[in-house]
Amino acid sequence: MMFDLEKLLADAKSVAVSAHVRPDGDAVGSALGLYNYIKLLHPDKETVVFLEKPEIVFSYLKGFEEIVSEERASEYEGREFDLFIALDLGDVERLGFAAGYFEKAKVKACVDHHISNHGFTGNDYIVPEASSASELVYDLMNPNKIDIETAKCIYTGIIHDTGVFKYSNTSEKTMRTAGHLIGFGFDFTEIIDKTFYEKTYVQTQIMGRAIMESIRFMDGRCIASVLDHKIMELYEATSQDIQGISSQLLLTKGVECAIFMYEAEPFTYKVSMRSGNRVDVAAIATHFGGGGHKKAAGFTMSGTFHDILNNISELIEKQLETAE
Numbered sequence: 001m002m003f004d005l006e007k008l009l010a011d012a013k014s015v016a017v018s019a020h021v022r023p024d025g026d027a028v029g030s031a032l033g034l035y036n037y038i039k040l041l042h043p044d045k046e047t048v049v050f051l052e053k054p055e056i057v058f059s060y061l062k063g064f065e066e067i068v069s070e071e072r073a074s075e076y077e078g079r080e081f082d083l084f085i086a087l088d089l090g091d092v093e094r095l096g097f098a099a100g101y102f103e104k105a106k107v108k109a110c111v112d113h114h115i116s117n118h119g120f121t122g123n124d125y126i127v128p129e130a131s132s133a134s135e136l137v138y139d140l141m142n143p144n145k146i147d148i149e150t151a152k153c154i155y156t157g158i159i160h161d162t163g164v165f166k167y168s169n170t171s172e173k174t175m176r177t178a179g180h181l182i183g184f185g186f187d188f189t190e191i192i193d194k195t196f197y198e199k200t201y202v203q204t205q206i207m208g209r210a211i212m213e214s215i216r217f218m219d220g221r222c223i224a225s226v227l228d229h230k231i232m233e234l235y236e237a238t239s240q241d242i243q244g245i246s247s248q249l250l251l252t253k254g255v256e257c258a259i260f261m262y263e264a265e266p267f268t269y270k271v272s273m274r275s276g277n278r279v280d281v282a283a284i285a286t287h288f289g290g291g292g293h294k295k296a297a298g299f300t301m302s303g304t305f306h307d308i309l310n311n312i313s314e315l316i317e318k319q320l321e322t323a324e
Contacts, residue, residue: 029157
């Protein structure tokens with residue numbers, strides 16, 4: 001069925017927008033982009049954006065201060081929204097605290113680009129070939145009614161899910177979209193530097209530690225690193241301080257697959273994987289209950305670091321053998 005954003009909005013007096021837990025640039029960009037667009041075109045509607053507290057680096061985006069995170073969610077307790085639009089996810093549970101509002105909504109919709117998403121709302125706009133959820137949100141908008149603040153949000157989401165147009169999910173269409181967005185005149189180079197490359201001192205230290213203690217295996221084709229809870233505590237690091245480590249590990253010459261994990265709870269690890277052209281990390285992540293894209297995926301797994309790495313390595317090895 002056709003996904004008609006304007007029709008969905010026309011029938012709703014109250015709208016909730018949200019994205020997945022631990023929101024990355026695409027989740028934040030798509031959510032705030034859609035939120036600002038609805039507020040701009042339909043100021044008469046009550047529009048709310050539910051989201052786990054994003055990294056402060058995204059605070060330049062309009063609507064950042066209006067995000068309703070878990071601490072403020074009680075303000076909307078018992079609310080039944082006319083429309084709830086879930087972005088950049090294929091599982092209701094990944095909405096986190098916002099899942100309850102989603103379940104109560106009269107009409108539900110989803111916009112996503114993950115191949116593992118087979119639709120779960122009845123109003124699904126899923127395009128696995130798209131670079132990002134942000135690009136899909138842009139496709140649903142009237143390009144003549146986008147303002148500069150909405151453009152900044154969508155651009156932010158696109159650069160984060162394409163690795164600043166470096167990943168293979170970047171298409172000609174993606175570049176045309178980005179071209180239209182930067183035409184609004186905002187400083188797109190500053191957005192790239194501030195949100196993609198600039199790091200705090202703690203982030204630099206923790207990345208250095210992860211790289212220094214990394215190990216290579218499978219004749220150097222794979223690289224892995226782990227940070228246990230003691231190291232995280234030593235640097236007073238949070239989950240927001242370890243962004244980009246797996247991508248940096250993948251830049252090691254000769255490496256086809258990079259694995260980074262940190263201990264979120266005793267013997268429970270968050271695993272992030274990145275790959276080149278020969279390993280489908282989304283398939284591996286899905287096997288362990290996670291998801292993502294062919295070259296970037298993640299999941300949560302319990303056990304020791306070595307047990308988890310052995311389980312992952314077995315699947316990587318099978319793929320590399322098939323590719324040879």
